[in-house]
Amino acid sequence: MSTLPRFSTIFLAAITTLVAALLYSPLFVPIVSSFFPLSQGNVDWSSPTLSTYVSLAQNHDILAALRTTLIVGLCTVVLSVVSGTLLALYYHGRRAGRSFLQFIIFLPFLMPPIISGLALLIFFREIGLERSLLTVVIGHTVFVLAIVYRTVLTRLQSMSRTLVEASYDLGATGWQTFWRIILPNLSSAMVGGAILAFALSFDETMITILVTGTQSTLPVRLWAMMRLGFSPDINALVALILMFTVLLCVLAARFLIPRQMAAERS
Amino acid sequence: MSQNTDLLTLRSVSKSYGKVPVLHGIDLSIRDGEFLTVLGPSGSGKTTVLRLIGGLEPLSSGEIRLDGHDISRMPINRRPFNTVFQDYALFPHMTVSGNVGYGLSVRHIKRKEIASRVAKALDLVQLGRFADRFPAQLSGGQRQRVALARALICQPRLILLDEPLAALDLELRRQMQEFLKSIQREIKTTFLFVTHDQEEAIGMADRICVMQAGHIRQLGTPHELYYRPNCEFVARFFGENNLVAGKLGTVQGEQRSIETALGRLVCSVSDQPHLKAAPDGAGAFAAFRPEALRLADTRDSDNHFGGTIADLAFAGSSTVATITAGPDSAAQRLRLRMPSRIDGSALKSGEPVSLSFAPHEGHLVLA
Numbered sequence: 160m161s162t163l164p165r166f167s168t169i170f171l172a173a174i175t176t177l178v179a180a181l182l183y184s185p186l187f188v189p190i191v192s193s194f195f196p197l198s199q200g201n202v203d204w205s206s207p208t209l210s211t212y213v214s215l216a217q218n219h220d221i222l223a224a225l226r227t228t229l230i231v232g233l234c235t236v237v238l239s240v241v242s243g244t245l246l247a248l249y250y251h252g253r254r255a256g257r258s259f260l261q262f263i264i265f266l267p268f269l270m271p272p273i274i275s276g277l278a279l280l281i282f283f284r285e286i287g288l289e290r291s292l293l294t295v296v297i298g299h300t301v302f303v304l305a306i307v308y309r310t311v312l313t314r315l316q317s318m319s320r321t322l323v324e325a326s327y328d329l330g331a332t333g334w335q336t337f338w339r340i341i342l343p344n345l346s347s348a349m350v351g352g353a354i355l356a357f358a359l360s361f362d363e364t365m366i367t368i369l370v371t372g373t374q375s376t377l378p379v380r381l382w383a384m385m386r387l388g389f390s391p392d393i394n395a396l397v398a399l400i401l402m403f404t405v406l407l408c409v410l411a412a413r414f415l416i417p418r419q420m421a422a423e424r425s
Numbered sequence: 426m427s428q429n430t431d432l433l434t435l436r437s438v439s440k441s442y443g444k445v446p447v448l449h450g451i452d453l454s455i456r457d458g459e460f461l462t463v464l465g466p467s468g469s470g471k472t473t474v475l476r477l478i479g480g481l482e483p484l485s486s487g488e489i490r491l492d493g494h495d496i497s498r499m500p501i502n503r504r505p506f507n508t509v510f511q512d513y514a515l516f517p518h519m520t521v522s523g524n525v526g527y528g529l530s531v532r533h534i535k536r537k538e539i540a541s542r543v544a545k546a547l548d549l550v551q552l553g554r555f556a557d558r559f560p561a562q563l564s565g566g567q568r569q570r571v572a573l574a575r576a577l578i579c580q581p582r583l584i585l586l587d588e589p590l591a592a593l594d595l596e597l598r599r600q601m602q603e604f605l606k607s608i609q610r611e612i613k614t615t616f617l618f619v620t621h622d623q624e625e626a627i628g629m630a631d632r633i634c635v636m637q638a639g640h641i642r643q644l645g646t647p648h649e650l651y652y653r654p655n656c657e658f659v660a661r662f663f664g665e666n667n668l669v670a671g672k673l674g675t676v677q678g679e680q681r682s683i684e685t686a687l688g689r690l691v692c693s694v695s696d697q698p699h700l701k702a703a704p705d706g707a708g709a710f711a712a713f714r715p716e717a718l719r720l721a722d723t724r725d726s727d728n729h730f731g732g733t734i735a736d737l738a739f740a741g742s743s744t745v746a747t748i749t750a751g752p753d754s755a756a757q758r759l760r761l762r763m764p765s766r767i768d769g770s771a772l773k774s775g776e777p778v779s780l781s782f783a784p785h786e787g788h789l790v791l792a
Contacts, residue, residue, distance in 0.1 A: 324510070
């Protein structure tokens, strides 16, 4: 960067600042305003308070939605990590049909969620499956499978083939090699993939609205609340979800990035 | 250590990847307790030989016998061999002692026994202090020694080493060569060592098997290969041999003459019946080492010819002269190696010199 003329450096810095401000300032507004009470439709900036958080904690609808979200998220994580890892293991080193499988796995992730959601809805109706939390979990799993599959496959591909050969060479069986060599080397990729899958499931709205039964998840609940009008609870809820999502992303990065850099160095 | 009995025998072993053949019917016997080096340029099939013996790849045809029993179809994890891989293949999530003990723990040996055998193996490779480190915290030479300890703790009948020194720098490589050799003497286990480095092979091996293009070209002691190569490839591959093409002449006792661009040369054919038996006029090379070529004053000896010094290269303890000899139409470039002297060489570039080599220091290879 030092080779650029001074003027361009300032210009680029200004653009970067502007983009960052445009991206992040809308996020800060609800966070900041969640600490102030509303009076007659306007934010009262004079008296900071935690009352919005208190009323959020007393809102049983929200708490129920949060519990639903966590249940769906955990089930989705378990299902997608197990099936994503198995798919990655099965297709690692196999040429035939791999790009087709990749396409199939990535399609629901890349398609507009409303299309995925509608397709699932029609499918569930055709096979006679009642809309419930089960259908939500299935929908989320189909959606996030690509992330887990990709994360695990990348780690598998960066793993030296001779590790497996060395294990057999030292007398291990296929089962021992899987549990003691392959799985431990995939574990951090699986944890990273699980966190990303959970974050995606936590935020997912469109598919959820279409395939859920009577219970709503947190984002769906939030959406419903917003249609009824602007309430200070929403600011608090958005602030909490934001914090939680950022935390998950930082965690996922911790599990995924250092290993990849180490692999590149060697 | 009874070096006379065969431990492992390969009988017309072939291997192809798809339609590409990499080994063409190899026959090879590995003696119990020896340090056998398989030497060849890349693509010669040397690593494939090792992978077939280790069971990492199936044979295309032929058979491998251990103590006379066919093990060609024995699965890799049941073969009593262990491999030291080129990239060491240490398990990154296990400590040094975890890595070394792996071969025992997968056989469900008791923890106490594993611990004591791991300690013993780590002492042998002088890594006792590093037992609790992870592979990423070790240097290249230390990882190498962990890989060796991990292989020999299982008390294999044969240790397979796949260019284990290739990733180390020169000084460390020399140390590791001596180290490997001393370990091999200590534990009296057969080593099969694959390398493309002829110096490494000469320095370590009891016997060397030279491979090229999926064939074994010669099998013998380093001394035999160095002084009695049996073909042009081995003669050129080992050191900087001088090779002069010609046609075979008459046999006189243990010597045979060859007509070359440098005139008639006489070389030893002792213990090489196929050279004695070759017909007169057959194409061959006279081969002699740079250190066998001498500056000669007298004209009475055999193998005498003139040349011009093209270049002089000081290489520390020795000086190598590149010499052009023979008629202009068939000029030969020869190398002459002589001890360096502190007051410099008496020779100068462009000077005419008179050269010779003793018949017993020259030999013949068929073209």
